Amino acid sequence: MVGLGGTIAMTANASGAVEPRLSAQDLIDAVPGLLGLDVELEARTVRNRPGASLTFGDLHELAEVLAEEFAAGATGAVVTQGTDTIEETSYLLGLLHAGEQPVVVTGAMRNPTLAGADGPANLLAAVTVAASPDARGLGCVVVFSDEIHAAARVRKSHTMSTGTFVSPDGGPLGYLVEGRARIINRPARGFTLPAGSRTGAEARVALYTATLGDDGGLLPSIIDQVDGLVIAGFGVGHVPESWVGHLETAARRIPVVLTSRTGAGSVATRTYGFPGSEQDLLSRGLIPAGFLSPYKARVLLRLLLSTGLGQDELRAAFVTAGALGIYPMGVC
Template sequence: MTIVVISTGGTIASTEDAGGDASPELTGEDLVASVPGFDDQLSLRTEDFSNVPSAHFTVEQMHELSQLIAEYDSDDVVDGIVVTQGTDVLEESAYFVDRSYDGETPVVFTGAMRNPSLASPDGPANLLTAVRTAQSEGARGRGALVAFNDRIHAAKYVTKTNSMNLDTFRSPEFGPLATRDEETIRWSVATERTESVDIDPAALTNEVVGITVTADMHPSQIPAPDECAAVVLAATGAGHIPPKLIEPLEALAEADIPLVATTRCPEGRLATDTYDFPGSEVTLQRLGCYYSERNLQKARVETIVGLAGGGVGSVLSRP
């Protein structure tokens, strides 16, 4: 069996430099060499895609990574693909791939919260879990997955919940799809695969503004129509905004700037017909907002993918 490990940088690939700070330096081969427990029947190939902190990762790199994964999917020798990345935007990269990759070969993202210079680094164990997941027949056809702390999550549900704790990646509402018990991946949850979109790289843009709506938020935080390609709102509760935001959002709608709404709550979805006060979900619908079931950062990824794939309506719908 052949598994390809694609290294992109991040904490899992970091070492302590002369100044005492961690920076990405380790290659894919270095990462694989740090993991005990791989058997002789497993062939591990490595590719160094990049070596940057994940906060530096661009949407163009996400697309290039997705294209590389598709190339490996077309290689009959490759049985699984593991991507190592920093945890800051790992959920966004994994979800971008989930929305743009239509292959059957398992794709598993992983990373680390502690770099190798610290006590009890978690990178080797996470990489082992990711490889074991990529080897598992149960991972085929599920799109992009995230393996962390012996749990395997769907890219569309998982999120980083703690800035420093090892047990940071969680799927708040639906939980993990599987766990690793010793050398066995135990699948317990089935989920529908995310529909993939063909992306035009020339249409990729990062000019999608993501905004968390807060109490008595000033309307100046809403961009003008000439300052963005789309706006994603994480509304309060079931889809509510302060009334003073309505006018600047109307200006965006009148300029045909796509508006996407989700909830800022870690669980649940937007309402469609519970409230009708100014600024309620009825207002969002009147503005023509698309509804997303993902968190703000992934709803922004959805919107970016949609804009590059024929329109936001190719990935989201209006209620």
């Protein structure tokens, strides 16, 4: 079990507000039910930060820690962290982990000072899933409120509810039932970063969301400062007509990925044909992200750019990761 901080690890400071202070071992010690599991549990605290302050560097370091532990014989891992960024961090960890061992990410919505704090129950459930043979091969999952979600699907849907994590496209992979992990929805293993392909180069990737009345005038200044761009379009992947020229120019220089801001469903590829529609944008060089949310598409694009892959390989990766399956698969 690796602790990164977050609400699950928070206690009150002198003013009464909470901040992350508890170690991974502190969290384990607060859950007596863990003693009833046939699990040898090792605790490590890698960071103690709010979820909003985690960085790509933190996650790459965590991935290296997990790889070392798996090489030493660990059969699964649990990561505790703040919920603000779980839908992104869990996806990043899944992209970097190609092994059979489950990586389970969890946290809490109610800090330990509150009545009904959910951290202990979530931690017990997460360890149960990580130790389950049925979870092998699932990659990285998020376990919350006795539900098991694929990292590629999960999103945070509510600011305060303990049931905040949902998977709009496909639903949970399974549930905790009477202390056991029950997997009822096992998808094909998703895309993982090719082994040994990371160069260490850091890419800057922007996310720009379509909104009513935005003429796109800010796009040129953003495009000039980034190595990649993700567009969160309206509906199935539409933008205002005034954006089209800017995005076509951008796509000649950098990868521009088209997603939807709606929160569920795939971008279209061959339905609408007006200027600014998905067909129009794809014909101008944009890359469709399929079912990937804008946040996950940004994580994937940043990792892919760090490998130095070409445009054809980038497209092939998004075909696989976004479950498109309508273009040649290429090398990925």
